[in-house]
Amino acid sequence: xxxxxxxxxxTVFTLQNAAFLMxxxxxxxxxxxxxxxxxxxxxxxxxxxxxxxEPGAGIIMMAAVYYGAIFGGSTSSILINAPGVxxxxxxxxxxxxxxxxxxxxxxxxxxxxxxxxxxxxxALLLLIAAPxxxxxxxxxQSTDYFALMVLGLVTVSAFAGRDGMLKALAMVVLGLMLxxxxxxxxxxxxxxxxxxxxxxxxxxxLLLVMATFALSEALLGIMRFSREQGLADGRALxxxxxxxxxxxxxxxxATRSSALGxxxxxxxxxxxxxxxxxxxxxxxxLAGKAKPxxxxxxxxxxxxxxxxxxxxxxxxxxxxxxxxxxxxxTTAILLGALIAYGIQPGPLLYINEPEIFWSVIVSxxxxxxxxxxxxxxxxxxxxxxxxxxxQFLLPLILFFSLIGVYFVSFNTFDIQLMVIFAAAxxxxxxxxxxxxxxxxxFILGGLMEENLSRAMLIYDQSxxxxxxxxxxLAIMITAMVILAGPFLRERFxxxxxx
Amino acid sequence: xxxxxxxxxxxxxxxxxxxxxxxxxxxxxxGGGWDRTARGVGQALTESGLVAQIRYENMSGGGGGRAIxxxxxxxxxxMWMVNSTPIVVRSLQSVFPQSFxxxxxIASIIxxxxxxxxxxxxxxxxxxxxxxxxxAAPRRMIIAGGSVPGGTDxxxxxxxxxxxxxxxxxxxxxxxxxxxxxxxxxLSGEVxxxxxxxxxxxxxxxxxxxxxxxxxxxERLARAPDVPTCNEAGAEDVVFVNWRGFFAPSGVDADxxxxxxxxxxxxxxxxxxxxxxxxxGWVDLYQPGEDFTxxxxxxxxxxxxxxxxxxxx
Numbered sequence: 001x002x003x004x005x006x007x008x009x010x011t012v013f014t015l016q017n018a019a020f021l022m023x024x025x026x027x028x029x030x031x032x033x034x035x036x037x038x039x040x041x042x043x044x045x046x047x048x049x050x051x052x053x054e055p056g057a058g059i060i061m062m063a064a065v066y067y068g069a070i071f072g073g074s075t076s077s078i079l080i081n082a083p084g085v086x087x088x089x090x091x092x093x094x095x096x097x098x099x100x101x102x103x104x105x106x107x108x109x110x111x112x113x114x115x116x117x118x119x120x121x122x123a124l125l126l127l128i129a130a131p132x133x134x135x136x137x138x139x140x141q142s143t144d145y146f147a148l149m150v151l152g153l154v155t156v157s158a159f160a161g162r163d164g165m166l167k168a169l170a171m172v173v174l175g176l177m178l179x180x181x182x183x184x185x186x187x188x189x190x191x192x193x194x195x196x197x198x199x200x201x202x203x204x205x206l207l208l209v210m211a212t213f214a215l216s217e218a219l220l221g222i223m224r225f226s227r228e229q230g231l232a233d234g235r236a237l238x239x240x241x242x243x244x245x246x247x248x249x250x251x252x253x254a255t256r257s258s259a260l261g262x263x264x265x266x267x268x269x270x271x272x273x274x275x276x277x278x279x280x281x282x283x284x285x286l287a288g289k290a291k292p293x294x295x296x297x298x299x300x301x302x303x304x305x306x307x308x309x310x311x312x313x314x315x316x317x318x319x320x321x322x323x324x325x326x327x328x329x330t331t332a333i334l335l336g337a338l339i340a341y342g343i344q345p346g347p348l349l350y351i352n353e354p355e356i357f358w359s360v361i362v363s364x365x366x367x368x369x370x371x372x373x374x375x376x377x378x379x380x381x382x383x384x385x386x387x388x389x390x391q392f393l394l395p396l397i398l399f400f401s402l403i404g405v406y407f408v409s410f411n412t413f414d415i416q417l418m419v420i421f422a423a424a425x426x427x428x429x430x431x432x433x434x435x436x437x438x439x440x441x442f443i444l445g446g447l448m449e450e451n452l453s454r455a456m457l458i459y460d461q462s463x464x465x466x467x468x469x470x471x472x473l474a475i476m477i478t479a480m481v482i483l484a485g486p487f488l489r490e491r492f493x494x495x496x497x498x
Numbered sequence: 499x500x501x502x503x504x505x506x507x508x509x510x511x512x513x514x515x516x517x518x519x520x521x522x523x524x525x526x527x528x529g530g531g532w533d534r535t536a537r538g539v540g541q542a543l544t545e546s547g548l549v550a551q552i553r554y555e556n557m558s559g560g561g562g563g564r565a566i567x568x569x570x571x572x573x574x575x576x577m578w579m580v581n582s583t584p585i586v587v588r589s590l591q592s593v594f595p596q597s598f599x600x601x602x603x604i605a606s607i608i609x610x611x612x613x614x615x616x617x618x619x620x621x622x623x624x625x626x627x628x629x630x631x632x633x634a635a636p637r638r639m640i641i642a643g644g645s646v647p648g649g650t651d652x653x654x655x656x657x658x659x660x661x662x663x664x665x666x667x668x669x670x671x672x673x674x675x676x677x678x679x680x681x682x683x684x685l686s687g688e689v690x691x692x693x694x695x696x697x698x699x700x701x702x703x704x705x706x707x708x709x710x711x712x713x714x715x716x717e718r719l720a721r722a723p724d725v726p727t728c729n730e731a732g733a734e735d736v737v738f739v740n741w742r743g744f745f746a747p748s749g750v751d752a753d754x755x756x757x758x759x760x761x762x763x764x765x766x767x768x769x770x771x772x773x774x775x776x777x778x779g780w781v782d783l784y785q786p787g788e789d790f791t792x793x794x795x796x797x798x799x800x801x802x803x804x805x806x807x808x809x810x811x
Contacts, residue, residue: 141688183564185675201564340556344678347685352701450675457672458640458688 008362024061028068039069087272094301118307119368122314134350147475152269175441211421214401250303261308265315268327279308525565542771563594606743609783610695625731629662636668644677661733
């Protein structure tokens with residue numbers, strides 16, 4: 001392991017790589033701070049830059065953009081109560097009240113420190129766990145991959161709560177359906193292309209993300225346009241420093257939440273959003289009646305979700321690096337970028353390309369340090385961006401998302417398709433249909449089909465693999481339990497008198 | 499000095515513009531044979547200064563048909579597509595409507611002999627073991643490969659089954675998206691054997707992860723002298739080389755095509771290329787222009803006959 005760390009350190013510590021690491025952190029923070037633009041969009045927007053770099057530098061930069069964006073997202077949650085992404089919604093529960101009470105600087109500092117702690121602990125766990133998991137992943141067969149993907153899709157739906165679950169499942173199915181458009185991977189026959197040559201290659205993932213997230217967010221922003229500016233109108237942020245007592249107060253919560261976040265991040269499908277909500281909920285229960293209460297500006301209520309979402313982001317690199325399964329939209333974009341570099345993440349990455357494997361892990365530590373020492377002092381300046389009137393910001397987002405997709409394919413058909421998807425996404429979002437499950441269904445659809453059809457071939461077109469192979473069976477049972485979870489909990493709650 | 503001279507020569511030949519920027523289209527996923535070839539050749543061309551910059555694009559799908567259609571559609575004379583024996587096989591099977599005749603063959607560059615691999619602790623010790631088990635229970639002897647059903651890895655698997663005296667139509671072949679994924683499948687134990695190019699398994703072989711039962715080459719491979727040829731191991735007439743080469747869109751003008759051929763010939767002499775070739779276990783198989791076209795025609799006839807015999811057409 002030490003050998004690996006040294007290998008990673010020597011890769012990261014070239015002047016060039018360190019520069020791209022910093023650039024990635026800054027760009028990520030910047031984009032992540034914009035309302036509606038999260039890590040997924042940030043990485044997508046940075047792909048053109050990354051594709052001109054060496055694989056090592058490119059991957060380090062993309063990883064930096066990733067946690068930079070998560071970090072940046074918390075800033076807009078705290079200052080203007082407009083979370084950049086779902087994963088920082090929980091941060092706004094206590095962050096915004098604290099900012100309104102006159103301590104926006106302190107809230108930001110707590111968020112930054114907790115993020116740092118979550119990222120560092122997450123990377124430590126990744127360092128310990130990844131090599132073992134990489135070895136175990138060698139024994140994963142097609143049937144297990146299929147089961148894991150079922151688990152991922154179920155997980156992302158189950159955490160939407162009982163009422164949202166059906167909607168989330170419907171969106172998963174929609175994503176799976178969209179992923180079948182194009183040439184059939186096993187037979188080579190075009191399907192669901194409506195006779196359009198432009199659809200033979202399938203729907204581009206980047207296009208779908210930009211349409212359903214960036215573009216639809218900007219359109220929704222126009223629909224609920226208001227001149228309210230929150231707290232970012234140039235007012236002083238107050239002290240950014242934390243006292244030793246305050247750090248002592250949030251440290252246990254941040255540590256617990258980091259461990260929880262990392263474990264949640266390991267599951268394909270669960271991710272930073274679920275981790276942060278779970279961590280906030282768990283800490284609220286632990287805190288009991290302590291003052292200030294959760295939801296009214298409790299420091300621990302900021303620390304818990306921030307530590308958890310960073311640790312989960314780190315944890316989600318485990319299935320990506322060891323199995324080649326992207327557990328979220330963000331890691332799916334990273335997977336696409338890796339494949340474009342000629343690197344196939346999966347069980348053999350650790351054996352064949354150890355320097356890539358280790359440099360990603362080591363760069364996470366360095367990236368978190370950079371985020372803390374570089375970004376924290378810069379926050380008051382970057383935060384001014386939030387004071388830019390939305391009538392300037394929204395057209396910019398519209399412009400960049402359309403141009404971003406067009407510059408990849410140079411095909412006007414893509415623009416038309418994007419507008420159609422964005423309009424559909426606006427409608428669905430107004431009806432409270434979540435977009436993330438659809439994206440995950442779309443990502444995992446192709447891999448799921450590939451592994452299922454291979455499993456069927458190996459088992460002579462019989463479904464017996466579902467119960468003949470213990471690992472597959474165990475994963476499938478876990479998926480079923482998670483799916484039944486909300487219903488079981490409800491029954492349980494009804495029986496116990498309160 | 500050498501590069502300067504080369505650059506000068508190229509400039510004189512009027513190919514300097516061609517050599518500045520190239521776009522390599524790779525019809526398969528990362529880590530597969532096409533990918534390694536394109537990136538290996540690209541690395542040699544750029545590091546030796548023959549070409550200033552090369553962009554790579556992985557475009558899998560339709561058994562390579564997507565990339566062929568893209569090459570024809572974009573019609574960029576600076577775009578090269580890497581391809582190999584499958585282009586012949588798949589156009590015979592009508593996987594895609596085009597054949598090599600719709601493109602400009604630049605040159606073949608290397609050949610990769612097929613091998614049959616098993617996990618290091620597999621109880622299949624040699625080809626005779628395989629023959630006996632395959633005869634007894636063909637459904638339990640699963641052979642993986644990185645190409646579609648009917649592709650080269652499948653053809654070699656069927657050839658081996660036939661070569662050891664069993665019924666080739668009983669071959670149970672499982673396709674994977676790329677050689678790397680097929681290797682992961684072999685190590686996971688879901689398949690018993692792997693039919694693959696030597697270049698795709700050489701790293702794992704040298705690190706001791708897999709054993710090779712035989713190599714489908716006329717003579718033993720220099721980098722694996724302990725591995726018998728398939729002939730020696732008891733499979734008659736199993737010699738199969740998968741050439742890899744480059745194609746430009748049709749209608750590229752003759753001077754430019756000739757310039758490309760010179761470029762590849764220059765590259766073959768560079769130490770960078772020789773190091774890459776040795777590292778991957780690739781055998782030199784440079785056949786430019788007309789020679790390449792003749793090779794393609796010959797192979798089309800050969801494989802066509804073979805596939806009809808094996809019942810794959």
